[in-house]
Amino acid sequence: MTPRRPPRRESAPSISTPDAEPAASVELDPRKAAILNAVVAEYIDTAQPVGSAHVTHSPGIEVSSATVRSEMAALEREGYLVQPHTSAGRIPTDRGYRFFVDHLANPGRLGPEQRQQVRQFFAHVHGEVEDLLSRTSGLLANLTDYASVVVAPGHDAASVLSVQLVGLAPRRALLVVVLDDGAVEKALVDLSSDADEPLLTAVAARLTTSWRGRALGSPAGDEISGDPTTDAVARRALAEFAKMAGAGESEHVFVGGSSHMAGAFDAVETVRSVLSILEQQLVVVELIEDVLDRGLSVAIGTEHGFEPLASCALVVAPVSVEGEPVGTIGVLGPTRMHYPRALAAVQVVGEQLGAHLQRVVAGHEREAADER
Helix, strand or coil, rough: CCCCCCCCCCCCCCCCCCCCCCCCCCCCCCCHHHHHHHHHHHHHHHCCCHHHHHHHCCCCCCCCHHHHHHHHHHHHHCCEEEEHHHHHHEEEEEEHHHHHCCCCCCCCCCCHHHHHHHHHHHHHHCHHHHHHHHHHHHHHHHHHEEEEEEEHHHHHEEEEEEEEEEECCCCCCHHHHHHHCCCEEEEEEECCCCCCCHHHHHHHHHHHHHHHHCCCCCCCCCCCCCCCHHHHHEEEEEEEHHHHHHHHHCCCEEEECCCHHHCCCCHHHHHHHHHHCCCCCHHHHHHHHHHHHCCCCCEEEEEEEHHCCCCCEEEEEEEEECEEEEEEEEEECCCCCHHHHHHHHHHHHHHHHHHHHHHHHHHHHHHHHHHC
């Protein structure tokens, strides 16, 4: 994950952004607001159209069933509710969900067991950054029961902390490049002649001195010493540097919990469409970037402007290290999403992931300092 977002690629799949930003919810009077919130909360819990009898038993509703029916009819006329069948109760529209989200008293709070699960996960997770991000997507999916997405930009803009060359055979070495975003890049280097450990160590030290603090994708600098044997090894290592930078130009997308989609939608075709889109990394990246660029943390239904996901809601948050954005996490589910829980999970996991990455970076910096 890097502290800089790469420029958007013109060749990326097009996402049609609505002509206008999602309209701010019109203020409803307290009674209508309480009834609407009760309908949304009940529908989220049951997935069944909500009738006036259920609403009258909701906390804060102290009016007759006839009054509730009248207010629900008014909310339908105003576009907050819809009645799927004449004899059925009502369900929220995207506008109704938007009002509900915009008027949440707080983003929700994870339960004690879930908070403990997050703490234990980040206390014991180890391994390379890519594995961490993949496992984090699984954690977020388990906490929310929705599909989760973790997006990490490529490593081409990350700065080099240290370079190591480890001999594997007389003419083969392992190049290890530690970056300041916590990532560790590795590549095999085939050499033109035998190279012992002292030679590899000397080349690695020279490369570290030349590259420390520079972006992995920057041009080569003063790595040539004038010694033919040393320079031959350095040139082979530099060729792998170029390949690393080229491979790191695009974002890495980690999707977890795709299996949750089967139970989230009634229509099989909707499930297939959502799963197909989750497999298209460029589409996912463009969708999330567009939502963040518009200053949103929640995009509901058609708000995100991507028709195949019109029945979905997306909750996203940036992941930061020392105040710098290094990636994004989010959950994708039906518009009938448990928004308080999703917002709480994304916030907590995002904060813990950023703190963990900062510890990883600090550890690499200490190791690099010790080598110097």
